Amino acid sequence: MRSKVESALPYGLLAPTLLVVVLLIVVPIFQAFLLAFQGSDGGFTLAQFQKMVHDTAFLDALKFTFLLLIFIVPLQIILALAMALLIHKRFRGHSIFLYIYAIPLAISDLAAGIAWLSIFTERGYLNSILHSLGIIDKPFLFLSYQNLPAVFGTIVIAESWRATAIVMVILLAGLEVIPRDYFEAADVFGATALKRTLFVVLPLLRPSLQNALIIRTIFAFQTFSVVLALAGRVIPVLTGEAYYWYAANRNPNVAAAYAVLVMVFTIFITIMYFRLLKTTDAEAGYD
Amino acid sequence: MAGIKFDSVRRVFGKTVASNDVSLEIKDGEFMVLLGPSGCGKTTLLRCLAGLERVDGGRIYIGDRDVTDLAPRDRKLAMVFQSYAVFPHLTVFDNIAFGLKMQGRPKDEIKRRVQEGAELLQLQDYLARYPAQLSGGQRQRVAVARGIVMQAQVLLMDEPLSNLDALLRLQMRAELKRLHAEIKATTIYVTHDQVEALSLGDRIAVMKSGRIVQCDVPMNIYDDPASVFVGGFIGTPPMNFLKGVVSAEGAPQVVVGESRIAPTPAQTPALAARRGQPILLGIRPENLAFASSAQRNTLRGHVVVVEPLGSHKLLTMQVSGETIKVSVPPDQSVASGNDVWLHFDADKIRWMDAGSGDTIH
Numbered sequence: 173m174r175s176k177v178e179s180a181l182p183y184g185l186l187a188p189t190l191l192v193v194v195l196l197i198v199v200p201i202f203q204a205f206l207l208a209f210q211g212s213d214g215g216f217t218l219a220q221f222q223k224m225v226h227d228t229a230f231l232d233a234l235k236f237t238f239l240l241l242i243f244i245v246p247l248q249i250i251l252a253l254a255m256a257l258l259i260h261k262r263f264r265g266h267s268i269f270l271y272i273y274a275i276p277l278a279i280s281d282l283a284a285g286i287a288w289l290s291i292f293t294e295r296g297y298l299n300s301i302l303h304s305l306g307i308i309d310k311p312f313l314f315l316s317y318q319n320l321p322a323v324f325g326t327i328v329i330a331e332s333w334r335a336t337a338i339v340m341v342i343l344l345a346g347l348e349v350i351p352r353d354y355f356e357a358a359d360v361f362g363a364t365a366l367k368r369t370l371f372v373v374l375p376l377l378r379p380s381l382q383n384a385l386i387i388r389t390i391f392a393f394q395t396f397s398v399v400l401a402l403a404g405r406v407i408p409v410l411t412g413e414a415y416y417w418y419a420a421n422r423n424p425n426v427a428a429a430y431a432v433l434v435m436v437f438t439i440f441i442t443i444m445y446f447r448l449l450k451t452t453d454a455e456a457g458y459d
Numbered sequence: 460m461a462g463i464k465f466d467s468v469r470r471v472f473g474k475t476v477a478s479n480d481v482s483l484e485i486k487d488g489e490f491m492v493l494l495g496p497s498g499c500g501k502t503t504l505l506r507c508l509a510g511l512e513r514v515d516g517g518r519i520y521i522g523d524r525d526v527t528d529l530a531p532r533d534r535k536l537a538m539v540f541q542s543y544a545v546f547p548h549l550t551v552f553d554n555i556a557f558g559l560k561m562q563g564r565p566k567d568e569i570k571r572r573v574q575e576g577a578e579l580l581q582l583q584d585y586l587a588r589y590p591a592q593l594s595g596g597q598r599q600r601v602a603v604a605r606g607i608v609m610q611a612q613v614l615l616m617d618e619p620l621s622n623l624d625a626l627l628r629l630q631m632r633a634e635l636k637r638l639h640a641e642i643k644a645t646t647i648y649v650t651h652d653q654v655e656a657l658s659l660g661d662r663i664a665v666m667k668s669g670r671i672v673q674c675d676v677p678m679n680i681y682d683d684p685a686s687v688f689v690g691g692f693i694g695t696p697p698m699n700f701l702k703g704v705v706s707a708e709g710a711p712q713v714v715v716g717e718s719r720i721a722p723t724p725a726q727t728p729a730l731a732a733r734r735g736q737p738i739l740l741g742i743r744p745e746n747l748a749f750a751s752s753a754q755r756n757t758l759r760g761h762v763v764v765v766e767p768l769g770s771h772k773l774l775t776m777q778v779s780g781e782t783i784k785v786s787v788p789p790d791q792s793v794a795s796g797n798d799v800w801l802h803f804d805a806d807k808i809r810w811m812d813a814g815s816g817d818t819i820h
């Protein structure tokens with residue numbers, strides 16, 4: 173009797189989460205699929221996908237989505253790792269740094285985008301400062317469609333600022349659970365800071381790195397508000413196009429096709445990470 | 460040259476004084492054993508020397524270098540951690556090779572030295588395994604191998620054999636002794652095993668509550684404990700202590716229960732200075748023997764428990780209301796309930812101050 177209750181317990185505890193996941197994630201995914209593949213007659217069709225692929229903005233959106241991914245993810249992982257290692261050193265006042273680093277976590281992404289807009293726009297803070305320092309004599313147009321690399325750069329900066337902290341928190345949590353003995357042993361046996369990081373810290377941190385990469389990459393695919401705020405459609409991205417088709421073109425079916433595409437990419441990359449970063453149980457230190 | 464010198468080393472954790480102004484000099488090539496009850500500060504002292512713990516006061520020297528403010532890796536020592544700290548993501552081979560790789564040694568040298576170390580610790584068959592696939596004792600041996608292959612001038616070992624079975628421990632002890640004779644690294648070795656301490660140590664430092672209470676060659680520690688604490692800590696079973704009073708008149712004698720114990724001529728002046736005062740008589744279990752009748756320096760004892768242990772019989776006895784241990788030859792006929800006379804030589808007695816517990820000389 174008792175064992176039956178015990179074996180049911182985990183499912184009971186998971187049930188509320190499962191319910192929320194089903195209602196808020198599984199059902200919408202299902203609906204998106206329906207919308208994407210359903211023609212006006214209610215039958216199966218690929219017309220929406222053809223429309224999507226032949227749209228003039230499609231290739232650009234694809235390109236920029238992946239470019240953002242390629243620039244932002246490594247940059248954030250490296251920054252977050254540096255921040256996490258710094259805090260892990262437990263120097264005097266390290267907890268203040270933790271709070272400062274964590275501030276962007278509390279800001280919604282659209283608000284963050286608008287904050288950065290006020291920095292980079294023609295009469296924004298950055299131009300004012302550069303001007304008052306005498307470095308430039310007329311405002312530099314960071315966000316002009318004539319200067320795509322600059323627009324792209326501002327998006328990378330804003331996104332990195334906004335979402336590096338979450339990566340750092342994941343990595344720091346991973347670092348904290350690694351017994352300090354391992355780092356101490358590395359020190360005693362003559363590892364320099366660099367070698368210790370490469371040969372001891374990173375391998376032991378691999379499970380956390382994997383999580384951070386997955387979460388970060390999924391977020392990078394979904395980058396939307398910051399791009400919208402800073403660049404509008406000057407830099408198209410896949411999620412932005414989904415929004416555009418839904419809101420401006422009033423075509424939820426093509427919007428759903430974009431959403432499905434983003435989901436397919438996300439799943440594909442997640443599986444790839446699991447494959448590439450796989451640790452055997454033995455290596456991970458489990459008996 | 461790599462002697463070690465602790466000069467008033469102090470380390471405080473909150474209210475705990477883990478290292479209370481410890482001063483200790485270890486000669487180049489010496490094998491120093493740290494012995495003491497759990498929590499007395501042995502690991503802390505090693506960690507201070509290794510640079511893993513900052514000191515709150517005092518200086519530490521290796522050779523003539525002041526290493527107090529050096530980073531661990533600049534101290535050029537090897538260490539076997541009490542917690543092993545064997546890297547879980549590296550195979551046994553890579554674990555043992557870790558320090559050598561950090562030094563950038565050539566591949567074939569690393570391979571040779573790892574093989575040697577693995578052989579010494581009987582790990583040849585496990586080189587390709589990960590630590591999670593090893594038993595606790597095997598993991599500990601990996602930690603020892605990783606330390607000794609470095610052939611560093613200073614080797615710190617924190618209870619390196621604590622998790623091995625008795626037989627393996629015996630073998631490893633001999634191997635470590637042979638290795639030390641060969642390499643002559645200045646070694647600090649922490650152990651709870653007294654046989655290990657007595658067999659390996661050139662000297663033993665006995666610690667208590669963050670202090671070194673006695674540091675001497677093993678036989679002196681055993682024969683001449685500096686205090687009741689050391690006598691009661693060293694030896695299995697440890698030294699017995701009986702309460703007595705120095706006689707107020709006549710030639711100084713000590714009254715223990717109904718017996719009168721006469722000191723040796725060398726002990727007499729010290730006792731004469733304590734007439735009428737309480738005193739502790741310390742005697743080791745193997746220095747007591749059965750006597751047929753009351754003689755000089757005998758005690759009346761009642762046998763409570765007899766434990767035949769092969770090489771000897773261990774008796775638990777009541778003497779003047781106190782419980783003591785007595786070790787007698789295996790063929791001694793004795794049964795619990797017997798009342799016997801116990802004899803000892805006066806020069807085997809150690810007199811201790813009843814208040815401070817310090818040995819009286």
Ligand SMILES: Nc1ncnc2c1ncn2[C@@H]1O[C@H](COP(=O)(O)OP(=O)(O)OP(=O)(O)O)[C@@H](O)[C@H]1O
Pocket residue numbers: 472473475476477495496497498499500501502503504541
């Ligand atoms: N990081 C720490 N923080 C707080 N207290 C500590 C810390 N490290 C050690 N101590 C305390 O310092 C004292 C000495 O500890 P230490 O580890 O040196 O003992 P030990 O002699 O090695 O004991 P054992 O034989 O059990 O290993 C203990 O009372 C311990 O609780």
Ligand SMILES: [Mg+2]
Pocket residue numbers: 501502503541617
């Ligand atoms: Mg210890």
